[in-house]
Amino acid sequence: MATKTSSRPAATARRTTIGLKILMAGTGLVFIGYVLLHMYGNLKALGGEESFNTYAEHLRTLGEPMLPYAGLLWVIRVVLVLSLVGHAYAAFTLWSRAGNARRTKYAAVKTAMRTAWMRWGGVFLLLFLVWHLLQFTILKFSVNGDKQGASIQNNPYELVVASFQVPWNTLIYVLAMVALAFHLSHGTFSAQQTLGWTSTPHAYRRAKLVGHAVAAVVVVGFLIPPLSITFGLIK
Numbered sequence: 100m101a102t103k104t105s106s107r108p109a110a111t112a113r114r115t116t117i118g119l120k121i122l123m124a125g126t127g128l129v130f131i132g133y134v135l136l137h138m139y140g141n142l143k144a145l146g147g148e149e150s151f152n153t154y155a156e157h158l159r160t161l162g163e164p165m166l167p168y169a170g171l172l173w174v175i176r177v178v179l180v181l182s183l184v185g186h187a188y189a190a191f192t193l194w195s196r197a198g199n200a201r202r203t204k205y206a207a208v209k210t211a212m213r214t215a216w217m218r219w220g221g222v223f224l225l226l227f228l229v230w231h232l233l234q235f236t237i238l239k240f241s242v243n244g245d246k247q248g249a250s251i252q253n254n255p256y257e258l259v260v261a262s263f264q265v266p267w268n269t270l271i272y273v274l275a276m277v278a279l280a281f282h283l284s285h286g287t288f289s290a291q292q293t294l295g296w297t298s299t300p301h302a303y304r305r306a307k308l309v310g311h312a313v314a315a316v317v318v319v320g321f322l323i324p325p326l327s328i329t330f331g332l333i334k
């Protein structure tokens with residue numbers, strides 16, 4: 100009887116841990132979908148000013164007249180913010196639980212290093228996102244001394260080109276994309292594991308491969324426009 104009573108909190112903790120992992124996986128999949136779409140949209144910069152700005156405007160007129168101007172964009176923003184809150188909450192809660200467990204049990208070195216990369220990489224990505232949104236969405240500044248002001252703020256293509264003509268800004272994005280590559284690769288695999296898609300050796304290998312493929316596509320696709328601008332292929 101005594102054993103039964105004392106195992107109840109452990110069972111509850113196990114259940115909520117599984118719930119938190121499902122929350123991480125689900126919200127992670129929302130991000131994967133979003134970054135794939137965002138990366139595709141950014142590649143329009145290769146088509147020049149009209150192609151990129153038309154795409155930026157379409158993002159805002161999509162769903163009209165059923166939805167108001169920028170209505171769909173706001174739906175996407177709300178879904179992303181809710182997903183971010185859920186993802187970060189689950190991550191920090193699992194983080195603190197693992198921290199308590201570590202006193203009694205040592206994880207293998209490889210797992211411990213991967214966990215550290217996921218945690219600190221995730222914190223770095225969060226800081227990057229703050230910088231990114233301030234730069235391109237909220238304040239709209241190019242960090243390029245002589246290219247500032249209203250004309251650039253009202254022209255998404257000009258804002259992007261002026262911003263990536265500044266090498267240190269490009270470097271921030273390259274570092275963030277390296278962190279994103281690692282996070283996406285392991286995160287995509289973990290999400291599949293949580294959802295029970297890795298139960299056979301074949302499924303396990305496939306899940307690893309999907310993780311690497313998603314990371315490679317997203318990072319290469321994201322870096323093409325900034326690097327093309329920095330190296331003068333887009334002017």
Ligand code: HEM
Pocket residue numbers: 130133134137141155158172176179228231232235236255259272276279321322324325
């Ligand atoms: C090299 C990488 C990236 C570049 C060049 C880039 C570029 C841009 C640009 C130009 C905008 C403004 C679009 C507009 O207002 O029309 C934007 C917005 C945004 N980006 Fe990125 N981005 C990159 C990576 C990322 C990543 C990794 C994330 C993470 C999820 C992200 C999340 C967002 C979000 C949430 C917005 C705001 C959309 C909105 O609400 O208007 N971006 N990005």
